Amino acid sequence: MIEINNLVKSYGDKKAVKGISFTVNDDEVLGFLGPNGAGKTTTMNIITGYLSSTSGTVKVNGHDILEEPELAKKEIGYLPENPPLYTDMTVNEYLNFICDLKGVAKDKRKEQLVNIKSMVKIDDVQNRLIANLSKGYKQRVGIAQALVGNPKILILDEPTVGLDPNQIIEIRRLIKSLSKTHSIVISSHILSEIQEVADRVVIINRGKIAAIDTLNDLSKRLSGQSKLLLTFRGSVKDSAAKIRTIKGVSAAVPRVVDNKIAQLEITVSASDTTEVRTQIFYMMANEGWPILEMRSLDPTLEEVFLNITSGKGRA
Amino acid sequence: MLAIFKREFLSYFRSPVGYVAIALFSFLSGFIFYSQFSAGSVNIATEVISLRAFFVIIVPIITMGLLSEDKKRGTDVLYYTTPVSLFNVVVGKVLAAFALYVIMFINVIIHIIVTLACGGDFEVGSVGTIIVFFFMAFMFITIGLFASAITDNQIISAIVAFVIILITQLISTIGSYAGTAITAVLSAINVSSAKAAGDGIASAIAWFDPFVKTQDFRLGIFSVSALIYLVSIGILFLYLTFRVLEKKRWSQA
Numbered sequence: 335m336i337e338i339n340n341l342v343k344s345y346g347d348k349k350a351v352k353g354i355s356f357t358v359n360d361d362e363v364l365g366f367l368g369p370n371g372a373g374k375t376t377t378m379n380i381i382t383g384y385l386s387s388t389s390g391t392v393k394v395n396g397h398d399i400l401e402e403p404e405l406a407k408k409e410i411g412y413l414p415e416n417p418p419l420y421t422d423m424t425v426n427e428y429l430n431f432i433c434d435l436k437g438v439a440k441d442k443r444k445e446q447l448v449n450i451k452s453m454v455k456i457d458d459v460q461n462r463l464i465a466n467l468s469k470g471y472k473q474r475v476g477i478a479q480a481l482v483g484n485p486k487i488l489i490l491d492e493p494t495v496g497l498d499p500n501q502i503i504e505i506r507r508l509i510k511s512l513s514k515t516h517s518i519v520i521s522s523h524i525l526s527e528i529q530e531v532a533d534r535v536v537i538i539n540r541g542k543i544a545a546i547d548t549l550n551d552l553s554k555r556l557s558g559q560s561k562l563l564l565t566f567r568g569s570v571k572d573s574a575a576k577i578r579t580i581k582g583v584s585a586a587v588p589r590v591v592d593n594k595i596a597q598l599e600i601t602v603s604a605s606d607t608t609e610v611r612t613q614i615f616y617m618m619a620n621e622g623w624p625i626l627e628m629r630s631l632d633p634t635l636e637e638v639f640l641n642i643t644s645g646k647g648r649a
Numbered sequence: 650m651l652a653i654f655k656r657e658f659l660s661y662f663r664s665p666v667g668y669v670a671i672a673l674f675s676f677l678s679g680f681i682f683y684s685q686f687s688a689g690s691v692n693i694a695t696e697v698i699s700l701r702a703f704f705v706i707i708v709p710i711i712t713m714g715l716l717s718e719d720k721k722r723g724t725d726v727l728y729y730t731t732p733v734s735l736f737n738v739v740v741g742k743v744l745a746a747f748a749l750y751v752i753m754f755i756n757v758i759i760h761i762i763v764t765l766a767c768g769g770d771f772e773v774g775s776v777g778t779i780i781v782f783f784f785m786a787f788m789f790i791t792i793g794l795f796a797s798a799i800t801d802n803q804i805i806s807a808i809v810a811f812v813i814i815l816i817t818q819l820i821s822t823i824g825s826y827a828g829t830a831i832t833a834v835l836s837a838i839n840v841s842s843a844k845a846a847g848d849g850i851a852s853a854i855a856w857f858d859p860f861v862k863t864q865d866f867r868l869g870i871f872s873v874s875a876l877i878y879l880v881s882i883g884i885l886f887l888y889l890t891f892r893v894l895e896k897k898r899w900s901q902a
Contacts, residue, residue: 384726416723417723418722418723418725420722421722422663431652432731434651434652435652437732437733506778538813553850616879
């Protein structure tokens, strides 16, 4: 359990974090969301003891990170944005070094490392130089590093950034399996990524908390409206006018127009768009405008902020 | 501490750095030994003292990456976020560089064996010179470590270490120049004790010269105060390095 109380970090005149408070409960996955530069990494760096806060406290399982740093740090495994890897070592040498740093007893070390290596699936590269590993493997070695010493809490800063889709799915699966026995804080600037794994989300923007919510509540709040992206061949102006007349459509804005395709962004006021989509299909067919693609648009983080901050109040 | 020491020491041999330093030292010491040997009279103390002139090159090579590389790779996160203490990190790194010096010194031991085998002498007085050599190595390594802590660029760190060590080697010369200049200025404005003031300044600056301080060892005089001086400077730079690392966390800029 981590208790974060009124955290402030200023760099000169600029405040990167302006009074953040939240709690991470045992065995939960907390998504930490925010656009780039919102203060996610700074906050995580303070929680792990890499940076110190200008004011405010962080307590890890009851231990203050500044007053009892060694006890607090034992509880935390940290994967920073750039995994702290010594590229001139092999995976085994590196993990043994981490065991030394974290003071893992010699007799427990072997068993623990075997477990970790099979959990993050790096058995087959354990004798290779880290410098020669692919980005995905490096990321996994980074996670392995965080797991050494059996910390109860894992802090993962954008663990899927720069990975290909297959690797992202694997890392997600790994995080899910770890969440059974660990509290996890995972940061990202992509909403859909967090939705898959997190129980609760903290959204921060410009150093302040914009919302703390369970995922269910958040998606309910966001479900006020949905967006569709419609790509077709035909007249944009005419079709936009026609589509606006369909019941349930609150807006239709042209996005891309050239002489081959036209694209409309359609806002639907209901959360279920099936009925609207059916009607759009028949209408377009009648007019002889072939639909090339119709898909729903995920809300962007900016839209989430707008939604959350536009007078609906905080949970 | 042991973990940091082990990693850092082995990393010298995962990159060319360790080999370059050892090769350079072997060449220099070998050359000095050879010129004495071919002249028919070997004095190990003279060899060791001559080798001190090359701290200025070898120390920056072995210390430049100690902390700067960690910052560049992002591995310094490990020192701050694992239960290991920063003090242990600093000491571990100094010991690693020092151990490399010990390895390099095997050359001199070989030279001693060769000298004895060929019927030469090894004066017991030379032991003092060797002890001073290691104390100086420790001091200069801490200076190099400090230079490595203030930047994330190995080249800049090497240059800073080079300059600081160069200044310590020239300190007496700098002092006598400063003394002469002050004498000249004071006598120009008719101060009566101009010469005394200039000499005073010169000897005050020269007091800091580690090479002058340890001259007595050559005569077989074991001067504890000189060793304490070297260790104090070393500890001072260890402390400064520690503070630089600590400060990074508290930085507001």
